[in-house]
Amino acid sequence: MAHTSAPVRNGHPLHPGKNDVGLRNGFSKNGQHLHHTKGGLYKRPFTESFEQAPLYVAVLTYMGFGVVTLFGYFRDFLRAWGFEKCNLAQEREEQKDFVPLYQDFENFYTRNLYMRVRDNWNRPICSLPGPQFDLMERVSDDYNWTFRHTGKVIDGVINMGSYNYLGFAENDPTFLTSVEESNEKYGSGVCSTRQEMGNLDIHEELEKLVATFLGVESAMTFGMGFATNAMNIPALVGKGCLILSDELNHTSLVLGARLSGSTIRVFKHNNMQSLEKLLRDAVVHGQPRSHRPWKKILIIVEGIYSMEGSIVRLPEIIALKKKYKAYLYLDEAHSIGAVGPTGRGVVEFFELDPRDIDVLMGTFTKSFGSSGGYIAGKKELVDFLRLHSHSAVYATSMSPPVAEQILRSMKCIMGLDGTTIGIQRVRRLAENTRYFRQRLNEMGFIIYGHEESPVVPLLLFMPGKVGAFAREMLKRKIGVVVVGFPATPITEARARFCVSAAHTTPMLDKVLNALDELGDHLVLKYSRHTRSSRPELYDETSFEMDD
């Protein structure tokens, strides 16, 4: 697998702390603490795992894809020769001799694999996406080509798919009074850009609060999280600059990088040797043909990667950035509010100085229950963006009730509203995450990612299991998100759970019991590194087999 070229394994029970690759992780003993933390860069051990399944699982996955492909060709043959009704759009009779408008092979996967399991995506919900939601029941009479709502509502489905990390997706009227008042006062639309008439006092207040929250000089907010990346990276870098972007960066970052016109080089996911090699090549060789020095080198990484659940190796990146004089752009879409002792993101998680990171970016969609994004950093940077960002000039500014929701949730997290609800939620999320991951590891599933990331991808591997898993979970009234090829590598189809602070322990237990049952029924427990739930075993100094 290309992106796990530096797999970091958990400490095996018989060999605590002994590892094959680079960074030490796992359960370190006090005397060897420095040795395990890469010269003191990491204050705590960095425990990530991307365990590989046994080889027979990969073989069976390819067999599954092979069977589906053969059946796909067979069904296409039947459809072409009229033995089977064709439900797809077709060209008109009169146009049959023209050059075809679309290449029908590009649609092969969609019509022969996706259509079969399509009922697991785009499910309409009819309540707010809190820890539980209500689903509209829909059935299909023609094998997922069309859907029909029966009119019934499946209520109380546990929501394991929403990015509701701190549980702010809630409908409680006592919490939302200020949002309602701002709607009465300002209306719901701003109808102008930031530079013209759309700069309201609520935006200024929000930006000051965001800057205080993050511990930086200044911040700027934008109406849409995706657009924050896509519109601001072109303002920061351009032709003659170099962008070093992680392999698994989000679409918005890739789009922003492409729009900027700079040279883009991709380094392997979270792999610091790959990044260092690219940095050295860039500094030594300069631009491709002229060998002039690059105007700027910008490293773009994310805080938590939502498909892998991995956390960025921020201390090492900052060390590299200082050594090679590059700039760092950190996209904390999933990590702001979700990690760190007080919810300040990966910077606090690693106990680093936010002034070391040049551009801090994040979104309000995930942990704050709102929408929009921010960019924070030094005052010169943010002032520059206020003038030169495409969003500031052309895009409508954030809607006032949305801004008020961010204000109230951020004040709640910081404790400025006079209660401890915010910090309790942050702690609750951390507890839920640890509990969920620990139980899943004990059960024997293969989970990807860092042990403290609230995004938990559970590997399913085979295309058939993807559909079966989602449907069985829905029967047990649990809603999950599953992803397969080509959004993930071909052997790594997965189900992604997002733990929320609003999940109570009984809810998580219900999910875990269902997973336990399904894991046996569908044979999903492929992990060969079964971890004990009693960590003191890892500090053993004698390695007798029957101890």
Place this chain on the structure above:
Amino acid sequence: MNVGTAHSEVNPNTRVMNSRGIWLSYVLAIGLLHIILLSIPFVSVPVVWTLTNLIHNTGMYIFLHTVKGTPFETPDQGKARLLTHWEQMDYGVQFTASRKFLTITPIVLYFLTSFYTKYDRIHFVINTLSLLTVLIPKLPQLHGVRLFGINKY
């Protein structure tokens, strides 16, 4: 489904042959084909080996050198639409590990077939022609070449 989105892995098809376990699956599939052919009651062992060789080479020619494009939409604006899977592998970089493996496997199969057919003349001619149809398209000089306009669009 990353259909219509920007992704740093522009064409997942390029990495499929490097994925974990696919070489083993390929060899096992050839073995399975051979066993199925061996189970047919009336054919002799040399004929079975020649049939294995022929069917394998035909399948390889169809899937690697005839079918063009990708079975899903890619965000590369159609650069791979006119390329066969062999040409798409590793974005056109020649002599990578997978390419070498896929070149050597038909040759090894050819050696085994020649042995088990006892170098009989007719079998030899058929097997050699079949091997050539599968080896010639893999030459780097023939990257993107379409002879006589066959399979161009």
